Amino acid sequence: MPLQIGPWQLDSVHGGSFRSDGGAMFGVVPRVLWTRYVEPDQRNRIPSRCHCLLARDGTHTVLIDTGYGPKCPERLRELFALEPGNPLLESLQKLGVSPEQITHVVLTHLHFDHAGGGTLRDAQGQLQLAFPQARYVVQREEWLVATSGAAEVAGAYPQENLLPLQQHGVLELLDGPAEYLPGLWLFPTGGHTQGHQVVLFRHGEAGALYPADICPSSLHLPTMWCMAFDTEVVQTRRAKRHWLELAARHEWWVIWDHDPQQAAALLAADGKREFVVRESRPVV
Numbered sequence: 001m002p003l004q005i006g007p008w009q010l011d012s013v014h015g016g017s018f019r020s021d022g023g024a025m026f027g028v029v030p031r032v033l034w035t036r037y038v039e040p041d042q043r044n045r046i047p048s049r050c051h052c053l054l055a056r057d058g059t060h061t062v063l064i065d066t067g068y069g070p071k072c073p074e075r076l077r078e079l080f081a082l083e084p085g086n087p088l089l090e091s092l093q094k095l096g097v098s099p100e101q102i103t104h105v106v107l108t109h110l111h112f113d114h115a116g117g118g119t120l121r122d123a124q125g126q127l128q129l130a131f132p133q134a135r136y137v138v139q140r141e142e143w144l145v146a147t148s149g150a151a152e153v154a155g156a157y158p159q160e161n162l163l164p165l166q167q168h169g170v171l172e173l174l175d176g177p178a179e180y181l182p183g184l185w186l187f188p189t190g191g192h193t194q195g196h197q198v199v200l201f202r203h204g205e206a207g208a209l210y211p212a213d214i215c216p217s218s219l220h221l222p223t224m225w226c227m228a229f230d231t232e233v234v235q236t237r238r239a240k241r242h243w244l245e246l247a248a249r250h251e252w253w254v255i256w257d258h259d260p261q262q263a264a265a266l267l268a269a270d271g272k273r274e275f276v277v278r279e280s281r282p283v284v
């Protein structure tokens, strides 16, 4: 990183490290298989990171996903070993970007580790926008599920991450795929959540794909290696295969959202693991 796709400069931005249960991260894959690739701690957690993506084309300053943010309750902080402070804002500062400069926040979906950093609490404890000049963009389907209050999904969507976006009038809801800005495409995939979307930058032959949680890391390349959090796992498998095939064939960079070691990779088709990393960029 950074990658350049036409006018877009892409920088991986650290949204915070965390540890997540290995079983939850690999779904139906037996522990004896995934422990060949990653070693869990005493609580069966494996290291993970939130990689957000900063995309700048000279006119727009777009942040894709926001990490878990600074306001998670202590119970979650302990469970997931969340990093203290506000790693996202610190990482942006290192790139010379202030919160006020962000023009768009694109959310792949609304789980806490993707949408939590979009809002914060001020000194009085009031919820505020972390990026006050930005419009926040998400698929309508995702928003409707996340704010439905339905018992079966309520735990996945803390409302403190969502309601301020509506209250401040900064929310933009999309209905399906779109070239949202020139060269920046959004494609709904479903699978991980009902309204999950991936982000694709394209310019001529060059491309970069942010598959978000349909393929969160280089360990998730095989079709069957999906997270237990997926609401419709067969659709995740289908969408992952579709997008990884395109990325391998067109030699697009794949930018991970949760890989502990790599920020981005180029893929090759592989007889055994389906896809393998043939070149990667380390996390910064």
Ligand SMILES: [Zn+2]
Pocket: 111, 113, 114, 213, 258
């Ligand atoms: Zn995630």
